[in-house]
Amino acid sequence: MSMRGEFGPEGLPVRPELRHVITDKGSLRYDYPPTCPKCSSSDLRPQWRTVMRQPGVDCESCGYQWCLIDPRQQAPISTADTTAIGLKLIAQPPPTTAGVGQIRLYLDQGIVSEVDVTLCGVCRRGLIEHVRTEPSQRRRGFARTTVTAALVRGPSYSWATTTVNDDPIARAFWANFPRTAAGQPLWCEHMRTAWERTP
Structure with a gap:
């Protein structure tokens, strides 16, 4: 079966909407989104995305397919295997407190998206x-994933960005993050x- 995401057979979109949950018995459970982002149907079927090495979802109603990643799951650069196959988030801490990471x-x-935070x-x-x-790799949700991964590091923080291009694509992108002063x-x-202090 070919992938039918909005970006064609070469790659599925990624959404940072997955949650890893530890159950009362100590096992790992994935919490999937309840509805399709395209048609709002709840007729969804979880799938394992072999290419991305991540869980995904197929909508039985409209045929839309996408991959999911938990933005809270970030490996530190010192322990991360950057040679592994699949999709993964890696965090590099700043050199000093309150510095840029x-x-x-x-x-x-290969790095498909990155954010300085x-x-x-x-x-x-x-x-x-x-x-x-x-x-x-643009328009596949990768930038949304890295920004969401940044935001989960300070869930109760006041967030802002440096200068943002004043074009419709940039405005639409930052509209996904209403609590961030773009x-x-x-x-x-x-x-x-x-x-x-940074050299």
Whole structure:
């Protein structure tokens, strides 16, 4: 069976909507989304996506297919296997407190999207500085995945981004993140100090 995601047979879209849940008996369970993002049907069938090495979902009503990833599951760069096949999130911590770190999304040993992110635990602020996706991999949900992975690192933080291009695609992208002040950076004193110390 060929993949019928919105991007054709070469690749399925990815949505950062999966949750890994530990049950009362200590086993792992996936929580899947309840409805299809295309037709809102609840007639969904979980599938294992061999190419991505991730769970996925098929909509029995409209035929839409997509892959899921848990944005909370981020391996530290020091222990991550970047040579493995499949889709994985890897976090690189900043060199200093309140400095700039990165979250990268790998697919088959290559980086398909990455985001620069700054967190200050004292001021409870987060800043997304740059989101980059390989041109050939755009419009598949990879940037949404890396940004969501950044946001889950500070769920109760005030979030903002640096300058955002004023075009319809950028506006539509940031509309997916209503609690993020797009284009309104909020650097705190700790972020500024870390930036000044960075060589």
